[in-house]
Amino acid sequence: MHPEKDVKCYAVVGNPNCGKTTLFNALTGLRQKVGNYPGVTVEKKSGQFIGQHGEKIELLDLPGSYSLNSHAPDECVTRDVLLGLRSDTPRPDRILCVIDASHLERNLYFITQVLELGLPTIIALNMIDLAKAQGIAIDVLKLSEELDVPVIACQANHRETLLSLKLALSRAEITRSSWAQKLPSPWMRAIDGVSAIWAHAGEKTSQRDPLVRMKSLLLLASPDAEIESLSKEMKAGSALGIALAQRSMLDRELPLWREALVSARYDRITELCQAAQGKSSIAGDAMTHHLDEILTHPFWGWFGFLGIMGLMFISIFVVAAYPMSWIETTFGFLGNCVREIMPQGDLRDLISDGIIAGIGGVVTFLPQILVLFFFIGLLEDTGYMARAAFLMDRVMSKVGLHGKSFIPLLSSYACAIPGIMATRTIENAKDRLVTILVAPLMSCSARLPVYALMIAALFPKGTVSIWIQGAIMMGLYLFGTVTALGFAWLFKKTILHGETPVFLMELPPYRIPALKHVLLQMIQRARIFLKRAGTVILGISVILWFLVSFPKNPSSHVRNSNTSPQVAITSVKSDKATQLEYSYAGHFGHWIEPVIAPLGFDWKIGIGLVAAQAAREVFISTLAIIYHVESDEENPSSLSTTLIHETHPDGTLVYTPLTCLSILVFFVLSMQCISTLAVVRRETNSLRWPLFQFFYMTGAAYLASLLVYQGGKLFGLM
Amino acid sequence: MLREPSIPSMIKLSMSSSTNLTPLSEAKAGSVLSVVRLDGNEQVCRRLREVGFCEKAEIRLLSRGGQMICHVCGTRLALSRKLAQKIWVQPFSLSLSTSSKK
Numbered sequence: 001m002h003p004e005k006d007v008k009c010y011a012v013v014g015n016p017n018c019g020k021t022t023l024f025n026a027l028t029g030l031r032q033k034v035g036n037y038p039g040v041t042v043e044k045k046s047g048q049f050i051g052q053h054g055e056k057i058e059l060l061d062l063p064g065s066y067s068l069n070s071h072a073p074d075e076c077v078t079r080d081v082l083l084g085l086r087s088d089t090p091r092p093d094r095i096l097c098v099i100d101a102s103h104l105e106r107n108l109y110f111i112t113q114v115l116e117l118g119l120p121t122i123i124a125l126n127m128i129d130l131a132k133a134q135g136i137a138i139d140v141l142k143l144s145e146e147l148d149v150p151v152i153a154c155q156a157n158h159r160e161t162l163l164s165l166k167l168a169l170s171r172a173e174i175t176r177s178s179w180a181q182k183l184p185s186p187w188m189r190a191i192d193g194v195s196a197i198w199a200h201a202g203e204k205t206s207q208r209d210p211l212v213r214m215k216s217l218l219l220l221a222s223p224d225a226e227i228e229s230l231s232k233e234m235k236a237g238s239a240l241g242i243a244l245a246q247r248s249m250l251d252r253e254l255p256l257w258r259e260a261l262v263s264a265r266y267d268r269i270t271e272l273c274q275a276a277q278g279k280s281s282i283a284g285d286a287m288t289h290h291l292d293e294i295l296t297h298p299f300w301g302w303f304g305f306l307g308i309m310g311l312m313f314i315s316i317f318v319v320a321a322y323p324m325s326w327i328e329t330t331f332g333f334l335g336n337c338v339r340e341i342m343p344q345g346d347l348r349d350l351i352s353d354g355i356i357a358g359i360g361g362v363v364t365f366l367p368q369i370l371v372l373f374f375f376i377g378l379l380e381d382t383g384y385m386a387r388a389a390f391l392m393d394r395v396m397s398k399v400g401l402h403g404k405s406f407i408p409l410l411s412s413y414a415c416a417i418p419g420i421m422a423t424r425t426i427e428n429a430k431d432r433l434v435t436i437l438v439a440p441l442m443s444c445s446a447r448l449p450v451y452a453l454m455i456a457a458l459f460p461k462g463t464v465s466i467w468i469q470g471a472i473m474m475g476l477y478l479f480g481t482v483t484a485l486g487f488a489w490l491f492k493k494t495i496l497h498g499e500t501p502v503f504l505m506e507l508p509p510y511r512i513p514a515l516k517h518v519l520l521q522m523i524q525r526a527r528i529f530l531k532r533a534g535t536v537i538l539g540i541s542v543i544l545w546f547l548v549s550f551p552k553n554p555s556s557h558v559r560n561s562n563t564s565p566q567v568a569i570t571s572v573k574s575d576k577a578t579q580l581e582y583s584y585a586g587h588f589g590h591w592i593e594p595v596i597a598p599l600g601f602d603w604k605i606g607i608g609l610v611a612a613q614a615a616r617e618v619f620i621s622t623l624a625i626i627y628h629v630e631s632d633e634e635n636p637s638s639l640s641t642t643l644i645h646e647t648h649p650d651g652t653l654v655y656t657p658l659t660c661l662s663i664l665v666f667f668v669l670s671m672q673c674i675s676t677l678a679v680v681r682r683e684t685n686s687l688r689w690p691l692f693q694f695f696y697m698t699g700a701a702y703l704a705s706l707l708v709y710q711g712g713k714l715f716g717l718m
Numbered sequence: 719m720l721r722e723p724s725i726p727s728m729i730k731l732s733m734s735s736s737t738n739l740t741p742l743s744e745a746k747a748g749s750v751l752s753v754v755r756l757d758g759n760e761q762v763c764r765r766l767r768e769v770g771f772c773e774k775a776e777i778r779l780l781s782r783g784g785q786m787i788c789h790v791c792g793t794r795l796a797l798s799r800k801l802a803q804k805i806w807v808q809p810f811s812l813s814l815s816t817s818s819k820k
Contacts (some may be wrong), residue, residue, distance in 0.1 A: 066769060069768065103793050104792065105770075105790045106793045108770065109791075221764075223759075223760040223761045223764065226761075241766075257757075257770070258764065258767075262764075262772050263767070263772050263773055263774060264777065288794070292780075293781070296785075383735050386796075393784070393785050394784040403785075429796075501798060502762055502797070502801040503801065504795065504801060505764065505795070505797075506794065506796075507787065507794040507796050508794075509794075570770050583798065637798070
């Protein structure tokens with residue numbers, strides 16, 4: 001016995017939102033993202049655990065699927081892995097099917113298809129507690145007999161049931177199910193015909209090989225438009241011709257052959273459910289029903305949606321205010337310590353003005369980002385995401401997309417990257433591309449610090465209530481969303497023309513959100529944010545500090561500590577200001593100033609904008625460094641206060657309300673994220689689309705800011 | 719799909735069943751219905767069948783507005799009105815008699 005061969009590999013499959021990933025996490029101890037809406041997992045992920053006999057067991061978590069007749073890119077991943085069509089993943093030798101026990105009938109459609117693949121299979125009857133709570137009693141033994149595979153009732157948060165599942169997964173031998181779908185005889189003949197050809201082509205397979213039969217069935221059942229691409233993917237070769245011939249035979253002998261295929265399966269399932277759980281109540285979950293009466297109501301639904309969003313933006317200001325000031329004070333204190341302890345010189349300046357000021361400026365906004373993620377986590381875990389998509393379908397269909405596209409867009413509020421990944425659930429390739437192109441217009445959490453800083457500069461502390469700040473924040477998010485929809489409409493009308501797709505989506509039952517999931521997601525996001533601060537932002541801060549500190553202004557002289565403090569401060573201040581102008585960054589800023597001056601930006605903002613092309617938060621760290629290097633260092637004040645008092649050489653204010661507004665508009669629209677562009681390149685498999693995205697968004701940002709600033713000046717605003 | 723023997727009185731009712739055929743988009747909220755026929759292209763029909771809007775299936779329309787919510791196969795499904803226009807239904811009680819002939 002080779003130990004290598006003993007590693008059992010299970011593919012974890014099931015309907016969307018049946019709890020595959022939660023179970024996967026519980027078994028492997030990993031922390032893949034989970035949520036209560038269909039389509040959280042769009043990629044295959046693998047993990048391991050140690051079985052009951054000390055052997056390694058590998059699990060491969062696959063995206064949820066309703067059928068092996070795949071419709072969307074994420075479902076295709078599942079189908080291709082199960083059929084062994086992927087070059088990067090070997091065909092798994094065992095399958096763990098996950099069934100949501102409260103939705104047995106729906107789940108069995110896909111599960112019985114999987115059983116027909118003839119692989120050793122174990123069924124996990126998941127969320128058995130929820131089913132019991134709804135009064136659904138399932139005869140597990142009966143189900144196991146009917147399906148001819150082991151069925152284990154379990155729930156991911158219950159150790160004992162997990163143990164029996166682990167025990168089952170550790171078995172040395174698992175029988176293959178004898179489940180076979182009976183079909184009308186013309187269908188059986190068609191499958192026989194195609195399988196025979198296939199078996200001839202491949203040497204090792206026989207006509208009775210379940211895999212060949214399933215491939216034949218899928219090929220026969222695929223829509224006319226897809227049959228050729230599918231046969232190419234399956235490497236069907238000559239089987240395609242036979243399949244087409246058999247389809248015309250079916251057309252003649254069984255006119256409703258497509259319908260018969262599905263209804264035959266559902267007939268069997270209905271019988272099976274009757275045997276295993278009796279007649280299920282058609283009413284479903286009462287709490288979900290009552291909540292949906294309100295939350296999906298054409299009027300009250302919107303009321304609820306805007307209320308939730310409003311609460312989120314107000315909380316971002318109210319809840320985060322205290323921890324933010326603590327962080328600000330801590331970094332200020334750290335900077336002072338460095339200045340006092342270290343000897344004067346470039347190294348001291350690098351650490352206090354470059355690193356601490358730069359990173360501190362960005363990290364201050366961590367609490368606000370955490371509040372945002374707390375709310376997004378709640379929305380995802382309660383099941384509200386699907387309702388938001390439901391409500392938005394009416395708006396989205398006007399634009400030419402459907403409600404499902406709204407879930408990736410809503411996820412983009414957190415970060416465009418998972419949002420773009422989530423578009424894999426969209427069936428139509430063009431609609432998916434449109435959604436990818438507009439997703440970065442949804443304000444992501446990296447913009448949040450910029451928004452917050454500019455709002456603080458617009459309204460110095462105490463001048464307006466927190467409600468107005470929250471309302472402006474919500475307005476910015478709304479502006480981004482409306483622009484995203486506008487561009488989606490434009491793209492659907494022009495370059496990616498196509499019909500409005502039909503909306504069909506499962507609404508999962510509401511659940512009390514698991515605080516653990518929400519907190520875990522917050523911690524993960526905090527880690528990512530701090531990691532970025534420690535790598536990208538740190539790196540750029542150091543580079544930037546060099547660019548603003550060198551070359552040294554030859555006319556500057558070493559500060560003399562003997563002169564009276566008054567004189568010292570003014571001379572230092574002017575020294576530092578001329579130093580900034582003299583530096584590389586200063587030269588660069590002046591060089592691009594003519595381009596951005598019409599938007600109301602001065603050369604210092606220009607440096608920030610260019611640096612922010614790497615990542616949006618860098619704008620903050622850059623401003624922090626620029627003003628820190630320039631400012632009176634004995635009295636460091638918060639960045640927003642510095643901005644308010646910043647003046648042009650002629651004495652007028654730099655950050656006028658109009659300039660702040662112009663900056664805000666620019667940041668809402670512009671594409672300033674290298675990571676997003678890289679993901680778009682990967683997902684669209686082309687360089688053209690990310691480039692297009694970069695130029696259309698940056699162009700739109702420039703034009704909109706120009707319009708705001710020049711328009712505002714025309715109306716006499718400052 | 720249904721195993722229950724038909725009730726004689728139901729057979730009489732079924733005489734008028736063709737006139738009771740309506741698109742799902744026009745059905746009354748709260749009614750229990752059975753799917754009779756699907757219009758539309760192959761892909762859409764296949765998708766509808768596979769999620770449970772299969773011919774002869776028992777469904778219940780829960781709410782209707784711009785979009786409809788149906789109870790199908792034990793789950794809540796949301797669909798647009800445009801899609802609901804492609805699903806032809808009749809009251810479920812009538813379908814008992816027609817399916818029993820099979």
